Amino acid sequence: MVYTISTLCEGTGGKLKILVALFAAIVLCVGGPAIAAEEVAVGLFYGDSAPRAVVISGRGRLRGRTASGTFDGELRLRVRGRDVVAETGSGERRVGEWMELSPAEGESWLELGDYAYRGRLRIEVQRNGRLKVVNILGVEDYVKGVVPNEMFANAEAYKAQAVVARTLALYVRDHERRHRGDGFDLCTSGHCQVYRGVDSETPLSNQAVEETAGQILTYRGRPILAAYHANAGGATDEVDEVWPGSIRKDFPYLAAFESPFDRAANKLSGYQWCYRWKRTISLSGVAERLAARGQKVGKVRDLVVRKRSRSNRVKELEVIGSRGRARVVGTMAVSRVLGTPSSKLHLKKSGGRFIAEGWGYGDGVGMSQQGALGMAWEGYDYAQILGFYYRGVSLTEDYGRGRSRPLSVPTL
Numbered sequence: 001m002v003y004t005i006s007t008l009c010e011g012t013g014g015k016l017k018i019l020v021a022l023f024a025a026i027v028l029c030v031g032g033p034a035i036a037a038e039e040v041a042v043g044l045f046y047g048d049s050a051p052r053a054v055v056i057s058g059r060g061r062l063r064g065r066t067a068s069g070t071f072d073g074e075l076r077l078r079v080r081g082r083d084v085v086a087e088t089g090s091g092e093r094r095v096g097e098w099m100e101l102s103p104a105e106g107e108s109w110l111e112l113g114d115y116a117y118r119g120r121l122r123i124e125v126q127r128n129g130r131l132k133v134v135n136i137l138g139v140e141d142y143v144k145g146v147v148p149n150e151m152f153a154n155a156e157a158y159k160a161q162a163v164v165a166r167t168l169a170l171y172v173r174d175h176e177r178r179h180r181g182d183g184f185d186l187c188t189s190g191h192c193q194v195y196r197g198v199d200s201e202t203p204l205s206n207q208a209v210e211e212t213a214g215q216i217l218t219y220r221g222r223p224i225l226a227a228y229h230a231n232a233g234g235a236t237d238e239v240d241e242v243w244p245g246s247i248r249k250d251f252p253y254l255a256a257f258e259s260p261f262d263r264a265a266n267k268l269s270g271y272q273w274c275y276r277w278k279r280t281i282s283l284s285g286v287a288e289r290l291a292a293r294g295q296k297v298g299k300v301r302d303l304v305v306r307k308r309s310r311s312n313r314v315k316e317l318e319v320i321g322s323r324g325r326a327r328v329v330g331t332m333a334v335s336r337v338l339g340t341p342s343s344k345l346h347l348k349k350s351g352g353r354f355i356a357e358g359w360g361y362g363d364g365v366g367m368s369q370q371g372a373l374g375m376a377w378e379g380y381d382y383a384q385i386l387g388f389y390y391r392g393v394s395l396t397e398d399y400g401r402g403r404s405r406p407l408s409v410p411t412l
């Protein structure tokens with residue numbers, strides 16, 4: 001992608017300054033770059049844990065975003081005051097508040113730390129004096145770096161995950177904007193979706209992305225909140241049971257229903273515990289996690305289930321302590337406080353200890369990833385898998401602008 005100076009610095013309120021080329025290679029400017037329609041910006045490093053220096057190299061040559069020159073070899077970028085300083089073997093240059101690098105050859109990529117990335121990297125100095133590094137790339141390339149990290153190797157399950165990952169990326173980018181304050185669209189962790197760049201890609205997962213290119217799930221013409229989780233433990237849940245305050249009518253496709261294919265975990269080496277598990281609850285851990293939420297109860301004496309969701313998850317828990325009581329509301333909050341894989345559980349008191357026996361891993365909203373794999377094993381295709389886990393949605397081409405077909409629940 002080639003940018004001209006006038007487009008890449010649009011909207012910077014007159015702050016634009018075009019600086020001299022870096023080693024006659026990289027042209028830089030100050031301001032916030034516009035993101036093209038089908039690209040996403042992924043935060044690789046940001047916040048207080050971000051580094052003060054990074055080394056970026058290319059499998060091939062690096063190029064400044066105005067395409068006015070190239071740069072061979074490694075580039076070490078660090079902070080000096082408010083500016084990024086670029087070092088090479090032959091010297092260093094102060095380059096301004098931010099810079100963007102892309103590979104000189106179209107099919108190449110950039111290396112940073114243990115990973116390699118498609119697209120380009122934007123590096124800027126944060127207020128805390130650390131570097132923010134954002135990977136800006138096409139949605140399809142982003143999805144390629146997500147699918148193999150979020151799904152087991154299977155052609156139809158990979159395709160289902162590709163559509164879901166693409167849909168969620170657009171939903172978060174355009175509607176929820178959960179990382180708006182961070183200056184990018186998505187993070188690389190399970191908070192959004194796990195993204196690990198080029199080296200995690202496989203031929204089978206890339207094929208799934210290419211065969212579903214541009215396809216997303218829509219409801220009333222908009223990308224859906226394509227929530228997913230590891231294992232529903234036999235039943236999915238409604239959105240407002242999990243996140244109290246969500247408005248169910250906005251997410252009717254995230255419904256509560258039986259999810260029998262979750263038992264696929266029993267055939268997955270190392271993942272059997274995701275379907276059926278047993279844990280001893282650490283009462284001191286419960287007290288600590290409550291205190292971190294601002295609920296101090298002293299020594300925990302009793303745990304009482306007050307309310308359950310339609311899928312039998314604990315959605316309200318009362319913790320009785322030596323110095324007070326606390327209520328925990330919402331199925332995800334309950335599992336976080338108890339330290340259990342899910343809140344679809346029963347509690348048993350035995351000799352002063354609490355044992356939790358439960359099902360599933362994660363919040364139970366939307367697609368169960370292991371259930372999707374189970375469906376693929378049973379011969380369902382990706383559209384049937386998606387129609388099963390997201391009720392009443394359509395599969396729409398061209399990122400929601402193209403041909404659309406409603407998906408239905410397959411006959412089980």
Ligand SMILES: [Zn+2]
Pocket residue numbers: 179186187188189191192193
């Ligand atoms: Zn995130």
